[in-house]
Amino acid sequence: MKLTKMLALVTTVAILSGCGGKAPAPGTVVPAPVQSGQSGAGSQSGSGGQAGTGSQSGTGNQSGTGSQSGTGGQSGTGGQTGTGSQSGTGGQAADKPGQTKRPIDNSPVVPNPNDITMMINKSVRLPDGYAPADLVEPKVRFIFSEKHEKRLMRQEAARALEQMFAAAEKDGVILAGVSGYRSYETQVWLFDYYVKQDGLEKARTYSAEPGHSEHQTGLTMDVSGSTGACAADTCFEGTPEAAWLAKRSAEFGFIVRYPKGKESVTGYTYEPWHMRYVGVAAAKEISGAGLTLEEWSSKKR
Numbered sequence: 001m002k003l004t005k006m007l008a009l010v011t012t013v014a015i016l017s018g019c020g021g022k023a024p025a026p027g028t029v030v031p032a033p034v035q036s037g038q039s040g041a042g043s044q045s046g047s048g049g050q051a052g053t054g055s056q057s058g059t060g061n062q063s064g065t066g067s068q069s070g071t072g073g074q075s076g077t078g079g080q081t082g083t084g085s086q087s088g089t090g091g092q093a094a095d096k097p098g099q100t101k102r103p104i105d106n107s108p109v110v111p112n113p114n115d116i117t118m119m120i121n122k123s124v125r126l127p128d129g130y131a132p133a134d135l136v137e138p139k140v141r142f143i144f145s146e147k148h149e150k151r152l153m154r155q156e157a158a159r160a161l162e163q164m165f166a167a168a169e170k171d172g173v174i175l176a177g178v179s180g181y182r183s184y185e186t187q188v189w190l191f192d193y194y195v196k197q198d199g200l201e202k203a204r205t206y207s208a209e210p211g212h213s214e215h216q217t218g219l220t221m222d223v224s225g226s227t228g229a230c231a232a233d234t235c236f237e238g239t240p241e242a243a244w245l246a247k248r249s250a251e252f253g254f255i256v257r258y259p260k261g262k263e264s265v266t267g268y269t270y271e272p273w274h275m276r277y278v279g280v281a282a283a284k285e286i287s288g289a290g291l292t293l294e295e296w297s298s299k300k301r
């Protein structure tokens with residue numbers, strides 16, 4: 001995975017993107033987001049030998065990175081000049097100015113972002129800068145120990161997650177949280193990072209654009225077994241945990257948001273770990289009828 005070798009000042013984000021489709025493998029290590037949306041200009045700079053990258057420098061706030069490459073704040077410039085090791089991809093993107101920037105997003109904004117049954121996807125987005133007002137940390141097991149925004153969910157969803165995990169445990173299935181809330185700023189940083197890395201077109205195939213990630217709604221948690229094995233990875237399919245979630249999650253208001261065989265509807269490949277809270281009534285309708293949130297939402301209209 002191209003990002004697995006990022007060095008210092010990184011944070012492990014189990015899933016990138018909207019958890020969509022070709023998201024990099026679990027445990028993929030990506031650079032820590034900076035607080036503003038401006039994405040680390042020029043990151044990736046050179047420091048060639050560093051297992052691909054080291055730097056991150058450009059981002060300014062990441063300061064410390066200098067130590068890795070000695071390049072210090074010089075930032076971006078290095079990246080553009082090619083530095084062999086990053087291979088073509090980064091360089092190419094940088095050489096095509098038109099493909100290195102996120103275009104203005106003209107897709108429609110969801111009218112009810114705070115509604116627990118709201119639906120966003122690759123075509124419909126959250127309002128710019130949207131953040132839920134009631135984020136809390138569910139008292140459940142996580143596969144990581146650090147404090148991080150990805151522990152958070154909206155209150156109602158968090159309580160439901162706690163109940164769901166407790167019920168699973170009674171059945172001998174130990175679940176753990178992998179990745180929940182992801183802020184708009186984080187997604188901006190992440191997506192822009194990928195664009196720098198791979199160019200806009202390629203980045204779009206595996207990463208959600210800002211405002212389009214379900215993780216920004218605070219209603220989503222990627223779930224794995226307690227060991228974190230196969231967390232947010234295709235090998236989660238077929239595990240007892242995945243089977244339990246598929247069978248029981250609706251009772252607690254959750255759906256498998258990107259079901260198998262519905263890729264053309266959701267825009268994402270099967271993600272048996274990506275649990276979206278919609279409330280018990282909606283979840284039972286959706287799961288019971290084998291629908292996607294898209295299909296259920298359009299029926300309701």
Ligand SMILES: [Zn+2]
Nearest residue numbers: 018019222274
């Ligand atoms: Zn996800």
